[in-house]
Amino acid sequence: MENSIAQVARNIVKGAPEPTLRRLPLYYRLLKQLRETGRTGVSCTLIGAELRLDATQVRKDIEMTGTVGRPKVGYDVNELICAIEKFLGWDNLTEAFLVGAGSLGEALMGYPGFSECGLSIVAAFDVDPNKCHRVIHGKHVRHISKMTGLMRRMRIRFGIITVPASEAQQAADLLIEGGVLAIWNFAPAKIQAPERVIVTNEDLYCSLAVLSQKMTRKLAESRSKGVA
C-alpha cells in the first residue's frame, strides 16, 4: 500500500509523534557520547541495548529524521547527530527570555547543554526589585517592566516561565504582549493563550503522579507477597 507516502506526508504536516520526539534527545545524547569516544558508526541494536528500547522502534524513530543507514554498517554517528539536530530545529539558535529569577529560574539559567539544543536564555526578568540588577550565570536580571519593550526590540520569540503559579498568567500575558511564539511553562498552572502561541507545560506533579503510583503499587505488591 502507499502507506509510506501517506506517512511521509503526515510527517510534514503533523510532525513526528510525540513519543518519538521524546526519544530523539536520548539518542542524541548517547550519540554525542559515542562520538567523543571516537566511534563513527552505530547500529539500532546498540542504541536500543544501551537505552533499553526496542531496536525496531529506534530504527523507526531514526527513519523519521530522514537518515538512511547501511546494512551491516549501521548509521554514521555524525550524520545521525546532524539529522536529529535539524529535525528538532536544534541547528538554529533560539534566543529566549526567562520570567522569574527565583531558584528554579536560576537553575535553568545555569543548565548546561541548552546551547546544544539551540536554546539560549539571553536575559531574565522579575517583579521583585531585589532580584534585579544581578548577573546570574552571565545573564542579566532586569525588572519585568522592561521586558515587553526589549522583547520586541530583540525579536525574542521564546519565553520561559518560572514564577509561582499565582503569577503565571500575568507572566504569560506579558510574554504574549511582547509577541511570543512559544512558552515553556514551569509553573503548576494552566495558562490561557491565543491559538497561535505554543504552550508546553512542564508539570512536576504529572511526573510525580506516574512515579507515585508505580511506587504505591510496588509497595502493595511486596506487602501482599509478604502475606502470601
Next chain:
Amino acid sequence: MENSIAQVARNIVKGAPEPTLRRLPLYYRLLKQLRETGRTGVSCTLIGAELRLDATQVRKDIEMTGTVGRPKVGYDVNELICAIEKFLGWDNLTEAFLVGAGSLGEALMGYPGFSECGLSIVAAFDVDPNKCHRVIHGKHVRHISKMTGLMRRMRIRFGIITVPASEAQQAADLLIEGGVLAIWNFAPAKIQAPERVIVTNEDLYCSLAVLSQKMTRKLAESRSKGVA
C-alpha cells in the same frame, strides 16, 4: 464481553495507563480550586471544557480511580479528590532525600504543593562542604557521606537527584546503597539501577524537543504561507 473484568484486573496488575496518570493531577488541581470556591459537584463536561480535554476521556480517567458519578448531578468534588489521592498514593506521606543542593535542588525544596502530593523532602545532601550545614526552606543540608546511614536509620525509600549529569550515577549508587525504592532523576543522564528500583527521569531536553519541533514547524509554516 467481559472486557470490563479483564480491564479491572489489568488496572490492579499494571496500573492505569501513563497518559491517564499524567492527566489525573490536572483534574486534582482543578478540583481543589473548585472546592475552594465552595463547589460540591462537578461534571466531566466542565472539567473537559476547563482543561481542553475530551469529556469522555475525563470520564474514563475518573472511572480508573473507582469513583462513580450520578447522572445529571455528576461527581462529588470531595469524593473525587480523595479518590485521586488514594489512587496515586498521595494520601500517604512519603519522605524523601534530595541529592545535590544546587539551585535546582533548592528550587525543589521550595516547591510548594509537594506536600499535597504526599511528598516531603526531609533533608538534602551535597558533596561540596560549602553547601552543607545550611538550612534551605527549613531543610538541613548535610554532607553526602552521612546520607546512606541516615537513610537506613530513617527508613527513607525515595530519592531525588539534582546533581550534574556527570555525578548522577554516583548519587544513584549511594541512594541504592541506602535501600532506595524509587528515584526521581533530574540529571540529564541515564542511570543504571537494579530491577527493583523504580527510576523516573525528568529530562528537560525531551520536553524541549517537543516544543522545538512544534516551533520549527510553525515557523516553516508561516514562512511558506508568506511565500504563497
Next chain:
DNA sequence: TCGTGTGAATGACTTCACAGCC
C-alpha cells in the same frame, strides 16, 4: 435534557516478520 456508563470503532504507536544487503 444533560450527564453517566459502556461497548464498539477508530486511530496511534509498538512489535513482529521477513526481504534484501553486506
Next chain:
DNA sequence: GGCTGTGAAGTCATTCACACGA
C-alpha cells in the same frame, strides 16, 4: 550472521455512539 528497510499484525489509547437515570 548481523543489520537495515518495510509492510503487516497487534496492542494500547482516544473518540464515537447510544442506553439508561435523575
